[in-house]
């Protein structure tokens with residue numbers, strides 16, 4: 001049995017459904033990225049997985065020796081949390097609270113674990129500094145060290161690179177990949193689909209439709225191709241021009257479908273060829289496209305449900 005098996009889940013608040021027909025599983029060693037537009041229910045799914053919220057319907061099963069309290073969580077940081085007036089050591093140690101039970105202090109073993117994880121995240125030198133004095137990237141390392149105090153098995157990360165500059169973003173993604181290679185199962189929410197397909201082994205896409213499968217299956221799916229192209233096009237528009245190939249995912253393992261085999265004109269990204277005109281516009285990238293911008297796959301009832 002998988003670590004986590006989700007069957008036909010509907011999510012929502014006060015019985016109002018915001019996402020439904022969600023089924024997927026997370027096995028030991030997986031790196032699952034949960035993607036979807038803002039407001040599609042990604043954070044609500046995280047809260048439901050953590051049992052902080054009841055599902056409207058459906059089931060979440062835990063197995064393969066995983067216990068509910070062995071899931072470490074790195075929440076999306078609010079402005080207030082970034083300003084938290086505690087020392088780095090105190091914050092990392094708070095990840096051991098689940099181990100303390102009713103004991104009102106941290107024991108030697110928990111303090112050792114906190115030190116080990118601070119060392120591992122390269123933040124030992126800040127141990128006595130106030131958390132709010134650290135940069136965004138350093139703060140995320142502190143929260144990762146804290147989550148690692150709670151688990152050696154599964155980490156749930158909600159937008160862990162939100163607000164970080166590009167260099168620190170890459171460092172954070174590498175750190176997360178390293179933890180995954182060391183055997184920690186990763187479940188990460190991300191709005192960055194290109195990064196998701198670069199790093200993840202599996203993709204869950206929620207929103208107007210639901211897709212769950214391996215990264216390769218996602219890349220081959222109409223929906224995956226569509227969203228990657230859409231995001232690439234949006235980046236390109238933001239920069240007012242062509243998008244360097246490197247930013248589309250670089251190497252073979254991350255190449256967009258159709259671009260990997262020395263693709264010619266027919267595989268060029270719409271909008272990136274010199275003078276790409278109206279005929280190359282992506283559906284859905286026109287100002288708030290309407291019915292004519294239906295997502296590929298939605299008309300056929302989605303990919304995999």
Ligand code: ADP
Pocket residue numbers: 013018036037038039040041042043044045
């Ligand atoms: P995402 O993480 O994909 O951006 P969320 O899970 O945060 O999406 O939110 C999904 C929807 O649920 C949004 O429309 C949001 O306004 C709504 N929502 C989020 N939290 C609550 C809440 N506590 N009560 C009612 N509605 C909520």
